[in-house]
Amino acid sequence: MIETLLVFWRSRPLKLTLSIILLTMSVLFAAEFFDLRGEQRHGLREAHKMVAESLAVQMSTLASVSDLKGLQLSASALVERNPDVMAVSLTSNTGSILAEYGDLTQLKKISTGSTLNNMNVPIFNGNQTWAHLQIAFLQINTLAIKLRFFGFMLAGCFLLYVLFLRKALVQLDPSQVVPSRVNSAFNMFNEGVVILDDKLRILLINDSAAQTIGKPTEKLLGHLLDEWPWQQPDDWQPPWTTTLRSGLKLSDQALRLRLDNGETRVLVASCSTVGQEQDGVRGVLVTLDDMTAIEQKNDDLAKTLRELRSSQASITQKNRELEALATQDPLTGLANRRALMTSLEHEFAKALRVPAPLSCIMVDIDHFKSINDNHGHGVGDEIICAVANTLIAECREYDTVGRYGGEEFVIVLPGLSSDEAMDVAERIRRRVSLLSKNPAIPVKSLSASFGVHSVKSNTSSIMQLLEQTDEALYSAKRTGRDRVVCYSDDLANPDTGINDTVVHTESHHNASRVIELEAMVQQRSRDLEILREYDSLTGIPKRALFMQRIETEVQRAKRLKLNIGTMSLEIRDLNRIITTFGHKASDKLIIEFVSRLQDGLRSSDMVSEITDDHSMSLITTNEYGVLLSDLDDSAQAMPVITRLRRLLSKPFEIDGQKLYLGVNIGVSLYPQGGSDATELMDSACQARSEAALKPDKVSHCFASASLERVSREYISLEADLYEAYESRQFEV
Numbered sequence: 001m002i003e004t005l006l007v008f009w010r011s012r013p014l015k016l017t018l019s020i021i022l023l024t025m026s027v028l029f030a031a032e033f034f035d036l037r038g039e040q041r042h043g044l045r046e047a048h049k050m051v052a053e054s055l056a057v058q059m060s061t062l063a064s065v066s067d068l069k070g071l072q073l074s075a076s077a078l079v080e081r082n083p084d085v086m087a088v089s090l091t092s093n094t095g096s097i098l099a100e101y102g103d104l105t106q107l108k109k110i111s112t113g114s115t116l117n118n119m120n121v122p123i124f125n126g127n128q129t130w131a132h133l134q135i136a137f138l139q140i141n142t143l144a145i146k147l148r149f150f151g152f153m154l155a156g157c158f159l160l161y162v163l164f165l166r167k168a169l170v171q172l173d174p175s176q177v178v179p180s181r182v183n184s185a186f187n188m189f190n191e192g193v194v195i196l197d198d199k200l201r202i203l204l205i206n207d208s209a210a211q212t213i214g215k216p217t218e219k220l221l222g223h224l225l226d227e228w229p230w231q232q233p234d235d236w237q238p239p240w241t242t243t244l245r246s247g248l249k250l251s252d253q254a255l256r257l258r259l260d261n262g263e264t265r266v267l268v269a270s271c272s273t274v275g276q277e278q279d280g281v282r283g284v285l286v287t288l289d290d291m292t293a294i295e296q297k298n299d300d301l302a303k304t305l306r307e308l309r310s311s312q313a314s315i316t317q318k319n320r321e322l323e324a325l326a327t328q329d330p331l332t333g334l335a336n337r338r339a340l341m342t343s344l345e346h347e348f349a350k351a352l353r354v355p356a357p358l359s360c361i362m363v364d365i366d367h368f369k370s371i372n373d374n375h376g377h378g379v380g381d382e383i384i385c386a387v388a389n390t391l392i393a394e395c396r397e398y399d400t401v402g403r404y405g406g407e408e409f410v411i412v413l414p415g416l417s418s419d420e421a422m423d424v425a426e427r428i429r430r431r432v433s434l435l436s437k438n439p440a441i442p443v444k445s446l447s448a449s450f451g452v453h454s455v456k457s458n459t460s461s462i463m464q465l466l467e468q469t470d471e472a473l474y475s476a477k478r479t480g481r482d483r484v485v486c487y488s489d490d491l492a493n494p495d496t497g498i499n500d501t502v503v504h505t506e507s508h509h510n511a512s513r514v515i516e517l518e519a520m521v522q523q524r525s526r527d528l529e530i531l532r533e534y535d536s537l538t539g540i541p542k543r544a545l546f547m548q549r550i551e552t553e554v555q556r557a558k559r560l561k562l563n564i565g566t567m568s569l570e571i572r573d574l575n576r577i578i579t580t581f582g583h584k585a586s587d588k589l590i591i592e593f594v595s596r597l598q599d600g601l602r603s604s605d606m607v608s609e610i611t612d613d614h615s616m617s618l619i620t621t622n623e624y625g626v627l628l629s630d631l632d633d634s635a636q637a638m639p640v641i642t643r644l645r646r647l648l649s650k651p652f653e654i655d656g657q658k659l660y661l662g663v664n665i666g667v668s669l670y671p672q673g674g675s676d677a678t679e680l681m682d683s684a685c686q687a688r689s690e691a692a693l694k695p696d697k698v699s700h701c702f703a704s705a706s707l708e709r710v711s712r713e714y715i716s717l718e719a720d721l722y723e724a725y726e727s728r729q730f731e732v
Helices: 002-009 012-033 041-064 068-081 142-172 180-187 207-213 239-246 292-327 337-353 368-375 377-394 418-433 462-478 506-533 543-560 574-581 583-604 634-649 677-691 705-726
Strands: 085-092 097-102 118-125 128-137 192-196 202-205 250-258 264-276 281-290 358-365 400-405 408-414 448-454 483-486 502-504 563-571 616-620 623-631 652-654 657-659 663-670 698-702
Touching: 012 142, 041 068, 041 085, 041 118, 041 128, 068 085, 068 097, 192 207, 207 281, 239 250, 239 264, 239 281, 264 292, 292 337, 337 358, 337 400, 337 408, 337 462, 358 368, 358 377, 358 418, 358 462, 368 377, 377 400, 377 408, 377 418, 377 543, 377 623, 408 418, 418 448, 418 483, 448 462, 462 483, 543 563, 543 616, 543 623, 543 677, 563 574, 563 583, 563 634, 563 677, 574 583, 583 616, 583 623, 583 634, 583 652, 623 634, 623 677, 634 663, 634 698, 634 705, 663 677, 677 698, 698 705
Parallel strands: 448 483, 663 698
Antiparallel strands: 085 097, 085 128, 118 128, 192 202, 192 281, 250 264, 264 281, 358 408, 358 448, 400 408, 483 502, 563 623, 563 663, 616 623, 652 657
């Protein structure tokens, strides 16, 4: 108990209270010393009383002898000789004025009692009141005395309290103890610094820490650091609390602070104790390092890295697609003609440099046109893929197998002589002849012809090698098909026998010959029957055959669960072109249009044998139809649209003038656009009408709204990549 009282006696609040009391008493003593409260009024009142009583005695004596003149002289003498007396009046009991002198306006009619400034004294004659004497003294302003006293107290207390508290508040605001140069250095720290007392209240805080929470320093002093809006779990213990209780030094404590404006700051706090507990002074030094900007940069960097990885993956994928477009045949997956020629050039140069053997096999499927005519292009495509798979299976991993065009293939065999290449070709021939036994291929018989040639000392170029291999293939075709022929100089003379270079199977030869003759008869009959179904200007089939082909492909797509596509195209303002340039020039323009359309489709390899029946058609005078077969998914139609848009956007030349055609393209895909040929073409025509409303010179529209949205982004990206590839910004 005694110890508690001692602590209280030494406490700062008690000391401050006693100091204020002493200061107030000092001001009161000073006011009393200078008589600022007006205590002199008592002596003044006594003096006035003595003057009044003296005059009353004198006038009572004069009244007893009825000396009225003496009364008047006494009154006038009092006023004239005493500057504090302003007026004198003697009034009888009957109310008559016996004597008066001075400024009578200063007199106040007071029947009884007196004031400091006015005295009312009775005059006795014997034992009875004879008259009343009124004396008006100089006015004393008591309100001014009170105001003077109050003003002195106010000013005195104000000055003394200010001087005292400037010293005393140092005990309450420790920041005032810090010299200005030290405080400036304290504020120069980039990281926030906070000093807490033993109650974890903020004693000192620098500008950086105050800016972290967005409040002025003065409003933070004396408050708990725990009161800041920390984003932490409910059972979280602040690190400064841990440091104060345990004395442990903590560092790199991650904290999150949620500001009033919704912003979240990421801070790293370090805490250590300050002061000595035995001295009664103990607190915590807290440093707050704002990592928000770094954290944001890290997040931005991570986001950028993710976007870069995504972009890199997209670019890699597009490069693969471009590489596939540039080097692979989409139908068979074999090397296309461009990649085939590149590989052959490389192997040819290597064979000459080493030197080393190099052989070439050229393969052509027999009676392939008859297969297309009798079974449709879908079956023809299946046979092409089956033969391609057979070639790959019978060749080595480092051999190059490519589609040379249509139903022709070329195999490059590095390191093999003519005899070894002949063995490979014969093995493949036998395997091809067995494909017809596969139920998935609806043909009675299937065969292929092979031409073989090897690089000789006199072979000057790959073109010479290919031409001589082609001559061997032609010889195999001419001599009955389904056989392997190796090139020799004797092939240059058609009359020379080639028995030594022909390998064939006699069991198949006669049957193949009969099939060939039958197919020729059927083809001639068919040509005569459907000649009227072809457009005489462009040579493409008309609507009837085209619709039959679509229906056939729809049935096949249903059976094999494939996608097909139909396209409807028209030339804008064709009538105006005819009127301007004439029919002859317009016919040339239409032929060039159809030729460019066929080249675009052929280069895309999305439709095999474009120049054969039913793949492209003249629907009406100014409407052209295109059938896209064997689409694995709808996305495969988009590269075709992109290529056509690019080709048709190039100028056409008519009568020596460059003309840019406007073309509308409508696309409908099975099964989204319809379940039969009529529905597919109707939806394609409707999509073409919607394409006509777009501002593009060459515009397209998908019948499916969802595919239309996807196609815009896909086609734009594919076009940009193709342009980059053509300008050699990409290397594949």
